Amino acid sequence: MSKTITVLGLGYIGLPTALLFAKAGHMVKGVDINKRVVDSLNKGHIHLEENGLPELFKDAKNNFSATTTVGSSDVFLIAVPTPLEKSIHVSDLTYVKSAAEMIFPHLKRGNLVILESTVTPGASEKLVIPILEKSGLVAGEFLYAHCPERAIPGKTLEEMVNNDRIIGGFNNESTLVAKNLYISYVKGKIHTVDVKTAEFAKLIENTYRDVNIALANELAQIAETAGIDVWKAIALANKHPRVNIHSPGPGVGGHCIAVDPWFLTENSSKWGIIQLAREINDAMPNHVLQLVRSLLAGVKDPVITIFGVAYKGNVDDTRETPALKFIKLAENEGFVVKCYDPHIKQFEYPILPLDQAVEGSDCIIIITDHDEFKKINPANLCMRRRNVLDTRNLLDHSLWTKCGFEVKILGTGTKR
Numbered sequence: 001m002s003k004t005i006t007v008l009g010l011g012y013i014g015l016p017t018a019l020l021f022a023k024a025g026h027m028v029k030g031v032d033i034n035k036r037v038v039d040s041l042n043k044g045h046i047h048l049e050e051n052g053l054p055e056l057f058k059d060a061k062n063n064f065s066a067t068t069t070v071g072s073s074d075v076f077l078i079a080v081p082t083p084l085e086k087s088i089h090v091s092d093l094t095y096v097k098s099a100a101e102m103i104f105p106h107l108k109r110g111n112l113v114i115l116e117s118t119v120t121p122g123a124s125e126k127l128v129i130p131i132l133e134k135s136g137l138v139a140g141e142f143l144y145a146h147c148p149e150r151a152i153p154g155k156t157l158e159e160m161v162n163n164d165r166i167i168g169g170f171n172n173e174s175t176l177v178a179k180n181l182y183i184s185y186v187k188g189k190i191h192t193v194d195v196k197t198a199e200f201a202k203l204i205e206n207t208y209r210d211v212n213i214a215l216a217n218e219l220a221q222i223a224e225t226a227g228i229d230v231w232k233a234i235a236l237a238n239k240h241p242r243v244n245i246h247s248p249g250p251g252v253g254g255h256c257i258a259v260d261p262w263f264l265t266e267n268s269s270k271w272g273i274i275q276l277a278r279e280i281n282d283a284m285p286n287h288v289l290q291l292v293r294s295l296l297a298g299v300k301d302p303v304i305t306i307f308g309v310a311y312k313g314n315v316d317d318t319r320e321t322p323a324l325k326f327i328k329l330a331e332n333e334g335f336v337v338k339c340y341d342p343h344i345k346q347f348e349y350p351i352l353p354l355d356q357a358v359e360g361s362d363c364i365i366i367i368t369d370h371d372e373f374k375k376i377n378p379a380n381l382c383m384r385r386r387n388v389l390d391t392r393n394l395l396d397h398s399l400w401t402k403c404g405f406e407v408k409i410l411g412t413g414t415k416r
């Protein structure tokens with residue numbers, strides 16, 4: 001049955017979710033505190049880059065409108081950011097709290113509130129539900145579920161539709177109503193559970209990935225010392241049916257994997273490997289700088305070019321990108337740093353066109369695995385010195401070598 005749904009937060013998760021519900025026939029109001037986002041959506045423009053989103057927007061437009069204020073609705077869905085206060089490693093739930101504050105004056109008996117934003121275990125019970133109860137209703141009179149988003153940027157729509165979904169309902173009715181809503185577009189299996197387990201499960205998925213990447217990054221550094229190609233070794237190890245080692249790289253970025261482990265451990269003192277993994281991954285930009293130093297030993301007034309400031313390949317997102325730490329470290333050592341990224345328009349540092357970014361440069365450093373970098377013909381690059389450091393094992397190294405480049409690959413013991 002078609003419902004009225006209010007989605008609070010029109011970012012990387014909220015907007016696609018709102019549009020999927022709209023396309024499925026529900027009447028969706030998208031709410032964002034940023035008036036520019038609201039105006040641009042109402043004029044038919046999308047402010048985000050995501051595969052398939054423009055097409056979905058076209059299909060869903062008739063059932064979707066954007067606004068800055070909340071009104072009455074059958075369902076309220078919270079998809080706002082939950083940042084980390086970096087210096088103290090504590091989650092900042094301000095946006096979730098203010099979304100709940102915006103909802104409670106409009107909450108009626110039988111309405112359903114869904115929290116999709118990632119939160120610390122227990123936050124629904126201790127923080128969100130008490131705010132909603134300021135409506136005069138107690139949980140149970142209104143329905144509540146935590147349904148954590150689990151889609152990967154770059155494949156958001158595909159994963160939102162096809163991935164299994166966790167629904168943590170406050171009571172059976174909450175679970176049932178939420179489940180009936182999600183089946184309007186979710187093709188994956190729906191798993192129902194209590195609220196707190198849903199909060200915890202979401203966090204351990206990303207923590208698993210962070211610890212696995214930290215292992216890969218440690219293996220990369222061991223391999224460099226041992227004179228081994230870690231990429232080859234990992235590919236071989238992964239042929240074992242029960243092994244799945246992730247890839248090393250310049251560090252872990254994005255709003256989720258670099259952040260969620262801290263959400264998980266915030267209320268506990270029982271961590272060790274989780275924090276160690278964070279430290280290993282956070283130190284990767286320092287390691288990359290060491291590799292650059294050895295590649296450019298003896299070069300006076302070195303100029304380097306960063307290929308990719310997005311936190312990962314083929315996305316337009318720079319949140320928590322390891323590129324930023326690397327650039328700051330490099331500048332502190334006197335390197336002049338120039339940046340090129342075909343997906344990014346706005347960044348703390350200017351993003352230059354390719355020819356300007358490499359002009360006068362002594363070394364290219366591949367930080368992000370954008371597909372565009374594979375298509376660059378190294379013969380056409382006009383540089384002062386021809387060095388390239390590939391932290392993602394992305395390029396066709398024999399081609400770059402043929403074009404006169406000194407090639408260094410993170411996680412390999414030998415220069416090629």
Ligand code: SAJ
Nearest residue numbers: 149150151152205206246247249252253254256257311312
């Ligand atoms: N990275 C590596 N090595 C790897 C894989 C990733 O260094 O083998 C790096 C990436 O370059 C990037 C970072 O890790 O800097 C994170 O990228 P990612 O693609 O692994 O994940 P996210 O942050 O884009 O999305 C994750 C996903 N979680 C899982 O796959 C368990 C996604 O499903 C979640 O919805 C999302 O976090 C989230 O919102 O929590």
